[in-house]
Amino acid sequence: MKEAGEKIAMITAYDFSFARLMDESGVDVILVGDSASNVMAGHETTVPITLDHMIYHAQTVVRGAKRSLVLVDLPFGSYQSNSDVALASAIRVMKESGGHAIKLEGGREVAESISRIVHAGIPVMGHLGLTPQSIYKFGTYGVRAKEKDEAEKLKEDALILQEAGCFGIVLEKIPASLAKEVSASIAIPTIGIGAGPHCDGQVLVMHDMLGINHEFKPRFLRTYLNLHEQITGAVQQYVADVRSGDFPNERESY
């Protein structure tokens, strides 16, 4: 798609029903993101989610996805210690979930692991810029690589990830000009989130773009629905109908 100049549309999903909706809507890639830790489990960060949880979410998504590529995040703690652990985690995801590829965060420090996972026959997507699993190192979810040193390191890391065998790289929350430069410098596609229009594709967290998570309004987010209002409105009506005795009526009874 990159070679053909076609943009890649990626979105997250964490369960069967929404995966089916995303798949039927024509997305190219469904990401079973470790953002499940936030939007499904209610944690403040992506740090607590486990490999078992990710495999469970991925299994349900795979059942709902008939045509899209299903990409599964390796969670924090399942690959950082060494490349043996990383390879074992990637193999578990592939064997137990039926997903098609894995994603992990980081640059040169995870290159050896990526190379071993790719050599084992597992497609890997990288993730640079804001890497939420390292939130306690960064301290904030602000824009990354605004300064020259960090931008240079990110450009080097993108080349290292390509060399290690990644089939694509997520670029999260970096200046649009840097994302443009990186996207032009590598042959594999970049998928941006908060990284401007020059990436080869875009990804959003489903709960954010559908307006379920209505308190989260970063500048990069486009909200396509206000599901929070629509769902609470519908459920309030149901509660009122039950309380008034209007539901169920004769036609809704046996």
Ligand code: KIV
């Ligand atoms: O977990 C996730 O949803 C992600 C996206 C933000 C790219 O990694």
